[in-house]
Amino acid sequence: MSVVDDTARKITDMSIRGAGRIARAGASAIGDFARTYEGKSLEGFLVDLDMAVDTLVASRPTAVSLWNGVHAAVKGVSDCGSLEEAIEKVSENADRFVEASSKAVETIAKIGAKRIKDGDTILTHCNSSAALGVIKEAHRQGKDIKVYATESRPWRQGILTVTDLANNGIDVTLVIDSAVRSVMKRIDKIFVGADTITSDGVLINKIGTSQLALAAHERRVPFYVCTETYKFSPMTLFGDMVVIEERDISEVVKPGEVPDSVKVFNPVFDSTPGRYIDALITEIGMISPGSVYGVMAGQLGETAFSKE
Numbered sequence: 310m311s312v313v314d315d316t317a318r319k320i321t322d323m324s325i326r327g328a329g330r331i332a333r334a335g336a337s338a339i340g341d342f343a344r345t346y347e348g349k350s351l352e353g354f355l356v357d358l359d360m361a362v363d364t365l366v367a368s369r370p371t372a373v374s375l376w377n378g379v380h381a382a383v384k385g386v387s388d389c390g391s392l393e394e395a396i397e398k399v400s401e402n403a404d405r406f407v408e409a410s411s412k413a414v415e416t417i418a419k420i421g422a423k424r425i426k427d428g429d430t431i432l433t434h435c436n437s438s439a440a441l442g443v444i445k446e447a448h449r450q451g452k453d454i455k456v457y458a459t460e461s462r463p464w465r466q467g468i469l470t471v472t473d474l475a476n477n478g479i480d481v482t483l484v485i486d487s488a489v490r491s492v493m494k495r496i497d498k499i500f501v502g503a504d505t506i507t508s509d510g511v512l513i514n515k516i517g518t519s520q521l522a523l524a525a526h527e528r529r530v531p532f533y534v535c536t537e538t539y540k541f542s543p544m545t546l547f548g549d550m551v552v553i554e555e556r557d558i559s560e561v562v563k564p565g566e567v568p569d570s571v572k573v574f575n576p577v578f579d580s581t582p583g584r585y586i587d588a589l590i591t592e593i594g595m596i597s598p599g600s601v602y603g604v605m606a607g608q609l610g611e612t613a614f615s616k617e
């Protein structure tokens with residue numbers, strides 16, 4: 310199996326998961342594809358590269374990080390004059406994206422940790438490397454913190470979260486998803502990650518994030534989103550809706566567990582409006598959901614708009 314097919318399969322079956330990791334895996338697969346390309350013509354390479362991009366981008370539909378990571382790897386390749394130049398370009402692009410995206414997580418950790426005070430109790434949801442980076446950095450700085458982490462049915466990514474935090478010596482409590490309102494009275498701040506941020510500042514993240522934000526809003530608990538700016542979705546500027554992935558019902562019920570007539574709905578992500586978000590913690594600083602449009606427009610420049 311080719312590196313592209315293998316990576317796409319691992320992203321689809323969630324052996325590789327989390328918006329940042331799938332973006333880096335997608336970009337790396339494109340870099341490896343280029344480095345190991347055996348064809349002899351530039352034209353053939355560009356056609357095969359397009360197919361590789363499509364295969365990777367289709368492997369999970371919701372997180373724009375994957376789209377952005379894969380497209381960052383192929384940026385400018387159509388302007389190359391030879392196969393060698395194209396291969397080098399893609400390979401360098403891919404490496405640059407992986408390095409910059411890893412660095413972004415570190416920068417977010419440093420910025421976000423300033424929002425955590427000694428004695429804070431924090432709630433997080435699912436398993437976000439950006440959010441966990443913030444929490445672990447605060448702990449590393451010697452702040453005395455407690456963390457509540459949701460289980461995140463049905464995949465139970467919360468198990469990864471509590472294991473990671475416990476292994477880092479952090480006081481952590483696992484709660485089931487439906488306990489978030491109940492524990493909210495103990496929580497000082499919430500830190501979650503992002504799969505996609507839309508141009509109007511809506512957060513798309515693991516299912517359950519929006520009910521957590523609502524419960525936080527009701528009790529006036531600050532709700533922070535830790536997000537690299539490559540999770541901002543350029544397509545939403547042009548009016549496209551984010552596709553919310555639905556996964557197989559076998560993730561929710563065992564075969565024969567419920568009558569055949571029962572329908573099971575298994576959405577993987579949900580949308581949290583910007584008005585429930587106190588700030589986005591990004592590698593370019595803390596910004597409000599209302600500033601996302603400006604950042605995106607600046608990143609895309611005029612060329613993106615002139616495509617329409």
Ligand code: RUB
Pocket residue numbers: 326327328329330372434435436437438439440464466501502503504514515577
């Ligand atoms: C993971 C999830 C995470 C974001 C951000 O969902 O929703 O909060 O992807 O993660 P899944 P990170 O397990 O379905 O991929 O901060 O690591 O990019």
